[in-house]
Amino acid sequence: MKKGCPLGTHRVIEPAGALPQPAKKIDNTMELYDNEILIDVQTLNIDSASFTQIKQQAEGDLEKIKEIMLEIVAERGKHQNPVTGSGGMLIGTVEKIGSALEGKVDLKAGDKIATLVSLSLTPLRIDEILEIRKDIDQVDIKGKAIVFESGIYAVIPKDLPENLALSVLDVAGAPAQTAKLVKPGDTVVVVGGAGKSGMLCCYEAKRRAGVTGKVICLGHSEKSLARAKEADIADVYIAADATKPVEIMEKVAAATNGKMADITINCVNVQDTEMSCILATKKDGLIYFFSMATSFTKAALGAEGVGSDVTMIVGNGYTKGHAEITLQIMRESQALRKVYEELYA
Amino acid sequence: MKKGCPLGTHRVIEPAGALPQPAKKIDNTMELYDNEILIDVQTLNIDSASFTQIKQQAEGDLEKIKEIMLEIVAERGKHQNPVTGSGGMLIGTVEKIGSALEGKVDLKAGDKIATLVSLSLTPLRIDEILEIRKDIDQVDIKGKAIVFESGIYAVIPKDLPENLALSVLDVAGAPAQTAKLVKPGDTVVVVGGAGKSGMLCCYEAKRRAGVTGKVICLGHSEKSLARAKEADIADVYIAADATKPVEIMEKVAAATNGKMADITINCVNVQDTEMSCILATKKDGLIYFFSMATSFTKAALGAEGVGSDVTMIVGNGYTKGHAEITLQIMRESQALRKVYEELYA
Numbered sequence A, B: 001m002k003k004g005c006p007l008g009t010h011r012v013i014e015p016a017g018a019l020p021q022p023a024k025k026i027d028n029t030m031e032l033y034d035n036e037i038l039i040d041v042q043t044l045n046i047d048s049a050s051f052t053q054i055k056q057q058a059e060g061d062l063e064k065i066k067e068i069m070l071e072i073v074a075e076r077g078k079h080q081n082p083v084t085g086s087g088g089m090l091i092g093t094v095e096k097i098g099s100a101l102e103g104k105v106d107l108k109a110g111d112k113i114a115t116l117v118s119l120s121l122t123p124l125r126i127d128e129i130l131e132i133r134k135d136i137d138q139v140d141i142k143g144k145a146i147v148f149e150s151g152i153y154a155v156i157p158k159d160l161p162e163n164l165a166l167s168v169l170d171v172a173g174a175p176a177q178t179a180k181l182v183k184p185g186d187t188v189v190v191v192g193g194a195g196k197s198g199m200l201c202c203y204e205a206k207r208r209a210g211v212t213g214k215v216i217c218l219g220h221s222e223k224s225l226a227r228a229k230e231a232d233i234a235d236v237y238i239a240a241d242a243t244k245p246v247e248i249m250e251k252v253a254a255a256t257n258g259k260m261a262d263i264t265i266n267c268v269n270v271q272d273t274e275m276s277c278i279l280a281t282k283k284d285g286l287i288y289f290f291s292m293a294t295s296f297t298k299a300a301l302g303a304e305g306v307g308s309d310v311t312m313i314v315g316n317g318y319t320k321g322h323a324e325i326t327l328q329i330m331r332e333s334q335a336l337r338k339v340y341e342e343l344y345a
């Protein structure tokens, strides 16, 4: 077997010297290097921002969606949306483990795993698209993928439905970061709090903020907000449009006696919500942008523009133990599990 | 006088409900609202990422640069580069203070001030472009600008040359954030450490990290690196291309015995340097992205892609006391002041 670089640079075709994620094109031939893992893919979970864009471009047409997806992979060797830059993740079965990794990883052929590195850097070959579950961003395929030595993955637990695990693992970084950031007594606003990552963040924020804290779930449609209420994940529920900063500021002010949030977590899948988060948060507060639709300059200049000293964190999809933390929520909260099973499993 | 909103929303023309920074077009007529300050503008300091783009588009031609700048302001009512999204700042003289602000602000007509909110949200009228200092991003104009009630500014100190103050105030957020983040004993890498904001960050990092810490100035051209060395702002100086992540990783590993940086500060003005910062930093370290050329998705997915738990902070241009902290460096360090006077004053 050929020797590979731990970061997967041996797969980069263009531009030379780049890493697989920023690369324009990577090699998706399925001949294994010594430090790679070959996966027989079952389901892709396309990143929400990416799939929303693809559906729009395809005007909802299933055949058109297939075409766009195949084109992306043909062009880039990976499923990285050229508009949003983002990927998603996948589940599949371990087919083969490179010779340099054998005995070093806690995996064997036949194990079912979810990759926790983005599809935007994962060498992928799609042989056939079998089924598209449009409303939950899941696509069943026949195909293969490669996990690099530096890549992360989780073995799918036996006590949870597979598609449920896939759905929540996709956004595992969000509740795990919430766990690290929220302290007892904090007032926390979750923007997009009734979505997939948003509900997990609300739940985890409520646990951390405790009885002296306050968690505000800021949802969009009445339908998703009703679902969140049923799962009882927050102290306050507000329906509002996160692209309207002044409206959000006023609603959060009303819910906090004008004190605003200590921590705001952004879990929406649409653009132009940076300013709402900034105005919802105390000037010495903290914003965690999990949304991939976040613009760096809009956040940086937006805060400066209103003289806010807020700390803004880029939502790193990975944090230590994020898979365990997130799967544990599904075991702990029957109410939340019911919602996620109905929606995604 | 008409009553204005503290955030300046009364000036937004398009889209309705937006704030001035994200707005596509704002009203730049110079009739004052009651909570605004009218400035007679002397010099614009165009954001480095923005001016680099404009110079490229104009192929260095001065008349073309003027044309592009005038077009931007004609279209948007503010100097917000449509490609980079960023602005810059200005100095000028207070001409008039709105009636609702009189007695409330520590300013009077005739004071010379620097605005510390971005040009990307500042109503601006350019009557004439008088001189372009291409190498230092400064443009002398005849024109007027408006500062909103929520805007921030600094009175130009009498003991420092004006253009020097303008230059360092433009990047005041960077050293002030460095002061907040760096702790004794830290290993700090400043990428773009020999540039305008970079040298200030190195200086401040060295002060905070102390004798038990290590500050690594990562420069680009030998020329700028020599300048930084002369000012004695770091412990180690390395010339490297920050768009080459593997090269950067290896050089930082060599300089830190493989331990990598606790904190990396990104002060470059070019794209595609996110991955270098991630690989230069410990997996539980911190990256402060001051560069406006940072891509949110490249940072978020890049870290996830290599399984790094690094905390990544969006460079908010404002932090409390940033002007004082930065001007103080110019008073304290004769060596650094000499460099900045030669370059910018």
Ligand SMILES: NC(=O)c1ccc[n+]([C@@H]2O[C@H](COP(=O)([O-])OP(=O)(O)OC[C@H]3O[C@@H](n4cnc5c(N)ncnc54)[C@H](OP(=O)(O)O)[C@@H]3O)[C@@H](O)[C@H]2O)c1
Binding pocket: A047, A048, A049, A050, A086, A170, A171, A173, A191, A192, A193, A194, A195, A196, A197, A198, A218, A219, A220, A221, A222, A224, A225, A240, A241, A242, A243, A267, A268, A269, A270, A290, A291, A292, A293, A315, A316, A317, A318, B300, B304
């Ligand atoms: N950083 C990472 O590594 C990473 C990993 C995975 C995903 N993500 C990102 O995380 C974000 C959320 O993902 P998800 O899976 O949780 O998505 P999701 O389930 O589709 O949730 C998105 C939520 O945003 C709400 N929303 C949409 N437009 C809104 C508006 N104008 N105002 C307020 N709320 C609005 C939606 O509400 P309605 O349904 O009621 O309209 C929905 O609840 C996406 O941007 C995705 O790209 C990041």
Ligand SMILES: NC(=O)c1ccc[n+]([C@@H]2O[C@H](COP(=O)([O-])OP(=O)(O)OC[C@H]3O[C@@H](n4cnc5c(N)ncnc54)[C@H](OP(=O)(O)O)[C@@H]3O)[C@@H](O)[C@H]2O)c1
Binding pocket: A300, A304, B047, B048, B049, B050, B086, B170, B171, B173, B191, B192, B193, B194, B195, B196, B197, B198, B218, B219, B220, B221, B222, B224, B225, B240, B241, B242, B243, B267, B268, B269, B270, B290, B291, B292, B293, B315, B316, B317, B318
């Ligand atoms: N967040 C905010 O509020 C805010 C405010 C102001 C500015 N900024 C941003 O801060 C950044 C720096 O501004 P500045 O005024 O300090 O700019 P600057 O003085 O032009 O410095 C940029 C530095 O980057 C270096 N560089 C360029 N290409 C490089 C490469 N491939 N590898 C390594 N280094 C490279 C340059 O080195 P050489 O000269 O040797 O080529 C230079 O020293 C800009 O992106 C600007 O937009 C942000």
